[in-house]
Amino acid sequence: MRTTASRDAETLAPPSRWRTVLRSHSAMPVVLAVVLLAMYLWVNSLQLDEIERRVLNPDTLLRMLGQHLKLTAVTTVIVVIVAVGAGILLTRPALRWLAPAATGLANIGQATPAIGLLVLLTIWLGIGFTTALIGLVAYALLPVLQNTIVGLNQVDRKLIEAGHGIGMSPLAVLTRVELPLAVPVILAGVRTALVLTVGVATLATFINAGGLGGLIVTGIKLQRTPVLVTGAVLTAALALLLDWLGGVITELFRPRGLD
Amino acid sequence: MLVRNPYARLLTGVALAAVALSTGCSVTTENSGNEVSVGTGSIKKDAALSGQTIAVGSKDFTENIVLGQLTMVALKAAGATVTDRTNIKGSVNTRQALLSGDLDVYWEYTGTAWITYLKHTDPIADSQQQYAAVVTEDKEKNKVVWAAPASANNTYSIAVREDKAKEWNLKTLSDLAAFTKSNPAQGTFCLESEFLGRNDGWPGLTKAYGMSVPAGSVKSVDTGIVYTETQKGTSCNFGEVFTTDGRISNLKLVTLEDDKKFFPIYNPALTINGATAAKYPSLATLLDPITAKLDDATLRQLNEQVDVKGQPAAQVAADWMKKQGFIA
DSSP, X not given: OOOHHHHHHHHHSOOOHHHHHHHHTOHHHHHHHHHHHHHHHHHHHSOOOHHHHHHSSHHHHHHHHHHHHHHHHHHHHHHHHHHHHHHHHHTSTTTGGGHHHHHXXXXXXXXXOHHHHHHHHHHHHOSSHHHHHHHHHHXXXXXXXXXXXXXXXXXXXXXXXXXXXXXXXHHHHIIIIIHHHHHHHHHHHHHHHHHHHHHHGGGGGGBTOOSTHHHHHHHHHTTOHHHHHHHHHHHXXXXXXXXXXXXXXXXXXXXXXGO | OOOOOHHHHHHHXXXXXXXXXXXXTSOOOTTTTOOOOOOBSSXXXXXXXXXXXXXXXXXXXXXXXXXXXXXXXXXXXXXOEEEEEOXXXXXHHXXXXXXXXXXXXXXXXXXXXXXXXXXXXXXXXXXXXXXXXXHHHHHHHHOOEEEEEOSOOOOEEEEEEHHHHHHHTOOBHHHHHHHHHXXXXXXXXEEOHHHHHOTTSHHHHHHHTTOOOOGGGEXXXXXXXXXXXXXXXXXXXXXXXXXXXXXHHXXXXXXXXXXXXXXXXXXXEEEEOHHHHHHOTTHHHHTHHHHTTOOHHHHHHHHHHHHTTOOOHXXXXXXXXXXXXXXX
8 A cells, every 4th residue: 555655756756758659659659560561462462573682682772771861860960060060059149130131041942942952062062972962952941941930930038038037148048947948839840851851862872972863864764664653652652750769759858947 | 731641742743753754754745736737739538537536546656746747737637637646655555545446546666566565585696586575465465556667776785975086086886895994094984874774775785895894984875974974074074875766966975886786776666546546447558658768867957956955755756757758
């Protein structure tokens, strides 16, 4: 029999987030696993010709998936550093007037057709990973920058003033009041950028930067449906998986006070 | 609050990629449908075609559009009304349109039909035999009728800058194979992903000529980039090109001779939807006098007028037909 005191301690202790998060986010991995398994079984049941076997083998697929992940990961890291950093600067009182110009610039990056941007960049920078990276970063910057600015601006002014009032330095107000409260919005922007990057990284194959786009292009040009479907399903699955991961991380990082 | 839906973004991304894939890969021509007047030359009015409407299609690259325009000019001269459906994105879509009857005719290449549509992995080395095999199988499986083929061969080739070819003394692909062995650092290639995937592309080429090029020296890029990068000569010294492309001479590139006759033959010929061919049997022979004139040099010159000099494909086609006396 439990004492009243221990029951109180139990309710006061923060509930394990892991369990709730995993329970509420378990559907997506199951769906993805089923889809991927179905695709594997379908491709396996086909009589693949030499052209299809040349790309639909574990070595090639893993290499392309690896290239795609690397492009996405490096792009996201750069985008988060640049856009969150810029977003913080652009919400400080001294630089606030620059915000419209900066988002306008990021808008241009996103509005420019990615394939056009990539090809234009090759004329200047040549072909390869770095060029693809620059194109992808330009493309994915907007949602993170925009959401960082919006996220920081929507923090209740009274809370910020209260922070100043109890003697916190501006840096402390930023790191202990503003950023924690803006995290859900910022992470929503990062998730958008992730999904966007996975999709647009399929264009990297046009400039020798690899990725799953190679499967899609080969599938279309040579009319090999299994190759095209494999490329498209893997790309979509990767985007959904990363978005799911982003969802889990968002929940885990959400300030406890917002639970 | 500006939190955008990531799924909507994914869809946008995929849609963008699809648009880019379908539009980004070739030279496209605006104003390809300019109206041109057609008088009577050596092509006479055809009683069966007179007043009938024929839908003419083409794929989305210059040469195929020009061939479509030539066909339209000839059909008009024969008295038919034409529907311009040239510049369809991608071979597969164009072919589907022919099979479904949305198109009555368009120009296809024997090698493409044999490998892409009829799904054979290995080409037939002899031009005549390949044409005959395609004609039989395509009629049998898809009821598609093939008119006589042109002698032009829009196949693959490896191109290099003129000055480099001279410096390294390269004339044939065998020279190239020897060169990549003695100068591996200079043996860098810009290739399309399609070329990398086909049996009649890179895998077969390296085997036939006994080349072993390390994976790091092979760059997979889009068609347009192959030409510009080969011309720049920094990322790659050699590029995979199409033999009848007008840009080869314009960018001061030379193609290396396929001395082992490895590359398949891609002779263009008019393909006709089965039902259309049954209704108008004369369609299959109407263009024969024109087809007979279409060799590599002629096609390259027509392509160059569009790609390099910027003239509308319809105008280029009509001018050439006049010069040849097919129309007045």
